[in-house]
Amino acid sequence: MAVIATVLFAFAAALLGPVGTAWAGSVHNGASQPVYSYTDAIRESVWVDTGTVVDGAPVRVAADIIRPREPAAHGRRIPVIMDASPYYSCCGRGNESQVKTYDANGQPVQFPLYYDNYFVPRGYAVVLVDLAGTNRSDGCEDVGGPLEVAGAKSVIDWINGRATAHSSRTGGTEVKASWADGSVGMIGKSWDGTIANGVAATGVDGLKTIVPISAISSWYDYYRSQGAPLYPGTPADLAGYVEDPATTARCATTQGELAAGAPYSGDWTSFWQQRDYVANADKVKASVFVVHGQQDLNVRTVHFGQWWDALAARGVPRKIWLSQTGHVDPFDYRRSAWVDTLHGWFDHYLMGVDNGIDRQPMADIERAPDQWSTDAKWPAPGTRLTTVHLNPGTLGGSSTNSGTTAFTDDPSRDENAWAADVDRSTPDKTVFSTRALDHDVRMSGSGDLTLTVGSSTTSAHLSAVLVDIGPAAIRNYLGSGEGISTLTTRSCWGEGTPGDTGCFLDTAADTSQVGATVFSRGWIDLGHYASLDHGRPLTPGTPYRMTVHLSPTDHVVPAGHRLALIVAGTDNGLIDPPDTKPTLTVDLSHSELRLPLVGGTGALPAGQQPRAAASQAAPLAVLTGRQPADLR
Template identity: 65%
Template sequence: MPIPVRRTRLTTWRSLATAAVAALLAAFLAPTAAHAAPRESTPVYSYENAIRESVWVDTGLDGDSDGRRDRVAVDIVRPRELARQGRKIPVIMDASPYYSCCGRGNESQRKTYDADGHVVQMPLFYDNYFVPRGYAFVGVDLAGTNRSDGCVDVGGRSDIQSAKAVVDWLNGRAKAYTTRTGASTAKATWTNGRTGMIGKSWDGTIANGVAATGVKGLKTIVPISAISSWYDYYFAQGAPLYDSGPDWLSDYVDSPDARAKCAAVQRKLVDEAPRTGDWTSLWTERDYVKDAAKVKASVFLVHGMQDLNVRAKNFGQWWDALARNGVERKIWLSQTGHVDPFDFRRATWADTLHRWFDHELLGYDNGIDDEPMADIERHPDQWATSAVWPPRATAAATLRPGTGPRAGVGTLGLHRKSGTETFTDNPRSSETDWAAHIDESTPDKAGFVTKPLARGLRLSGSSEVTVTATPTTSTAHLSAVLVDLGPDTIRNYAVSGEGITTLTDRTCWGPSTTGDSSCYKVTQANRADVDYTVLSRGWADLGNYASDQGVPLTPGRAYTITLDLAATDHIVPAGHRLALIVAGTDKDLIDPPSTTPTLTLDLARTSAHVPFVGGADAFARATAGSTPAPSASVLDGVRGPRAALRVPGESR
């Protein structure tokens, strides 16, 4: 269920503390004396002459079992002027496994080093942009990658502890050394310990995981396209999403040293992540949602609603858990797939991120906490804002499928219906095939459709679909998708680029050096004209109907299971129809079962719980056939839409 809680206003004591910090920082960080508290950090410090250094932080673990405590490599870029003056500064940190194996960003940048081992190129624009504004940027090699000791354990204790230890070191609670094996210690006397973590995909996942430890000193995280539970990266209620497990991913990023030492960790990643999709203790360790109550950092979350890599369930369940625990938060939702906001809304992203870090790490009262909670992309480069997300008027309506004039082409409404629909799993068919043939009787899906809407209908949050199905075989996988049936122009998320096209011109975001350019290729929206839009989806193994441990099915017996559908925010316009499709294997998105079942749905015991702004009443009005209402009733406090300034992409 969506939890529409506003970004929490801080308690009185924290507001006073923030004001005090802002006053101190105004005195210490401003390049000239100021009579009023600053509202924005400015680029007054030299990037070219910045201090570039490396330390190795003791994680307290021996993941590679070599008899020595693992040390993780930490590359630092910070303003030399502030170091000379003894001024303590905050940290922006990206902990990543990708710095040497694969690269970061749309242009796959890797760390590079000079002859002394000091970082020359730090991937992405963060150091170029923020170091001149009085921040330190810290790039951490996760355990088992690049220049770090230990083993990659794909979101487990080693991954999280190797990043958390750096936050501890920045706050004086852990040891670091000037070399990987030496005894000379390094202290972080140059920082005030206030740390913000940022990153996309695995990097953002680490930010989620570290925040879920409640570590002191971590003030904010900015997870982009990030995982909140690793089980939900690999499985959907027992249905496998990929034909490989975490051992493959670990091997992909391991350093040569880790490959030589980490066979035991690799074996655990195989043995404790069975392809059956059963929940094990390995997944419990990698479930950050369960620890959301420990999160003290604010969260600025960014996700593509069409991300089919880190699927949108990951952000939806994390957001709801943060809301239940009163975490201060903000969200951007794009129409892209697995894409960084720097590559779909560049200028606005840099400005917003700048103000977010200024507020959260420098304590500047710049008003960002009073702005709308959510930015939502409605059409390519057209954005709307929502004061809270999901809006306060959002409530789940229970939609009921019914039989129609032809088999497999049914109705969707508020009233319980009887009857059955039957389909046969076809692993060669996908959700787009089903949607394209929604008005046809096809053997591989059961479709249920509303009448054309009389007014727009906004879905906001996560849905559930409860299915009662009788299989003919001992295994069966299920897919449930919600579809907006009607013409539209969307980002083409299903092709390379996942909604963006990379051009040749570049824009620059801070000063550059010979070895580290701040200039990146511009991108633009890759648009597609469509007749339908899949707006939410979910999958399950019917054998998981009773628990997170799958069992063989008894052919001819009816089973009831509830599928979790991904969070979204979508307006189905007047004149369009809303469809629910229930089918078997969703080609390329889940793996097929070991048999080819035919399933019969009991429609009286099948339903969809969908969060509409306005709830069931809004659905009833939209499907009643009356005169279309103004769009304001759909938007419910949403401004917009407005055009974005720029757009670009990233592959990982």
């Protein structure tokens, strides 16, 4: 299907027919067609009452709208594609950091990304919403909290006639969405997709589908992992990043709440509960198209996994794409297939087109750079959460666990150093490995590791990673593009104007040859052994039992490779260290690893034998160059 579109005026005339004929709309041959003029589209801004008050003043959020002129002239209403973001002025959207631009009268000119260029000619309105406290919206940025969610939700309410909008920030005339049919699809990467999750979790009527890309499902899990701090900052820092200085000065109370509600201790608070969308997954009415990079070390993969599982329990219509990239939009790693698929998704769930996308394979998985497979369901049919036994140096091949192992936290080391030294005995880690596999082993979904651990000090953090040991060409997810390279050529996706061309820099896969690949991770703070509500000091020498949640994955360890579990302390760059430097002793007889194996107990080869450590072996090649987190 061609995706570099132009407005085909002859075809448009054939669809629209001569004056006085019946309305045909934009759908033809099972898909919406680019029959409307992008140049002549209506561009306008409204300010929507959110029903919330900050410092005694009502909060209105700004929404910039672009919609085709022709449907309204024929008395036809159209659906809405909506992206609510805090980044439209401070930081930009997409690989080229596009921001909104306006003419001298304040009317919108550039709508970031390609949604407007591609979908407006096909009969959609595109609405870009400034989250509360950002760009042209009122209020304070509360980072995934009630103000943000209420602001985005209020725009859907306005589109459905349940909220009031105005022609200016200070009031002006009332504006009605008489052009809208009430159907809304929310989309966005990172923070934008996070708000789509949050709004869907309110159960708002009119939201028919969401497409969260690399999105957060619970803000606690963005900043903490089972008590372990992932970042030293607080949501107040993130708010300050997207607000202008004047807004930050006005929002001191909210800033204080953002700092106080997110204790560095890792304790679960009511602040986190307000920002846990998974807890309200039972309210979701919209279909959900989840997209995530399996090597996203910014919005880590726990977010899509727990959201997916909660939606599955609810029976929500779902689709999923999992790439090998880090924090990257599919427009930048699988552009043509992505736009085609998104087009079909919106046509089906917003225009009601029976195009069969709801009957296509549920999952697309990137197996190697630009090589994809599909599955009818996800996790893959035949997946079983399977107990894999642990013995010193050995993974699987036994009917029991036995022995002990110990390691000393070294905060200067990380998962890639551990993987490179998988066959070296080093004091900072312990390794459990299979022998070379005689057949492919696939994992699909989330696993866990229950450990009985004693610490030599009063505090300890623990990391667990699954490693595919063997040569592979993978996307360079730790590079500056997190798996993509940006080229100098451009291609156009839809219609354009001089102020919004619809043309974007092309990309290609950035690849690397490695000898070991970390593909699933988990981190905990042992001080939260009793509850996430309150951490406490450890008693040295006392064993504590905790379960590490391993991040969801869909990975095939090929025949000839080995599967390894590495358990260690601080994973440098991914969690912060504890305030002591403990030695941890693991009682394997009271520990258990469970993996989501396709084929269940028969997936791993039997008869594993312990391997002698190759202490003089050269380190394996792994990726280096981790980049700092950026929620965009």
